[in-house]
Amino acid sequence: MMADLTLRWVVTLLFVLAAAECLSTLAGGDRRSAAVVSQLLHVVMALAMAVMAWPWGAALPTVAPMVFFLLATLWFVAVTASPICAGHRVAGAYHALMMLAMAWMYAVMNGRLLPGQASYAGDPAATAGSSGHAGHAGMNMPGMDMSGTAAAADSSGGGYPPYIDTLNWICTLLFAVAAVYWLYRYLAVRRDRAAATTARPLGILCQSMMAAGMAIMFGVML
Template sequence: MIAATGLRWILTALFLLPALFALRATAAPDRASADRVGHVLHAVMAAAMAAMVWPWGTDLPAGPQILVFSLGALWFAAAPRFRSPRPASPREGLAAAVPHVVMMLAMAWMAAVMDGHATASGGPGGGHDMPGMDMSGGGAAVTMSLSGAGQQGTAVLLSVVLTAFGLLWLAQAFDRARVPATPLPAAVAEPLCHAAMALGMALTFVLLV
């Protein structure tokens, strides 16, 4: 999907770092089961995004991705009641869950869009356009772009929302880093990785427009 080699590698690194962090957090001995599930989902999401920026990413089966990320959205919506410690209030739990739910749904949507692109083009060598998709790409940076108003609008909206989430996570990481008693590896790295994931996804959606 990303034609510019340099940008492709930058995005790959931006997505693989959160994936590695999530896998490391999953293996930590002090993690609750609910937290482990969340970290596994984040690792899968980051790995899928890293794959999507490469030409072979469109060849990955979309059905399993859509299923996993849709179930992931449901999990994050329900997860606050299983987390330890539990949120102080339902509103606090909902506020913490919404960004992760949106990111999972955004992944499911992107997998569906990419699947439509691969199907309409007949695979890697195809040359047929699909409705709402410009196979030539919107510029030198990409090999495909959205041309339908509905899909473009969705991509722009997701990009704006994900950028907001990313900036909020960055602010959270900076706030935690300023607290002398904060354990930096655990408390600061997690929101930083969430921010990297959200901002990388936002950039990817912008490139599709």
């Protein structure tokens, strides 16, 4: 979970608003099956990220959500490669990357799925058991308290292996840039009345909020 209460509420608000926008689009938008599935996946992602920021969310299983978002990644890869995504392949690839980043975050939260993670954290017991839940004693993660217990405050935790830190940095910077880009797109569409009739300004703003929330969540893991 996220240790800072104010930041936790900011992230929750970003993702809840994003989920609400996706649901409103789903209710009155494109009814094609591919569009419906894609919107539902974004709703699930936004809600999962909001839950992840809270103490009770840290006690939930991580393996099943990780597999779910890996499958969601494959869905967006397939849709992006199909003719229905012609002209929007960059956006499709970005959505696939978001789902992959979600799977990666759950893998990191698990504490023992990734190579060298348990030993680097100085927790020999982390390799035992197979509950698939996040938050193991000794996994002291910078900026985040994954366990919701006093064990997470143990300063003996070693954080992450270098390759995990590197990928978390990449994700943080990528989604920070994406948040700025989508916000710029939103402002540009709002200024252009002709574009506003064909684009969905709130949908674009939703993407900016989701990217900002992702950047914050990865940022506190650094």
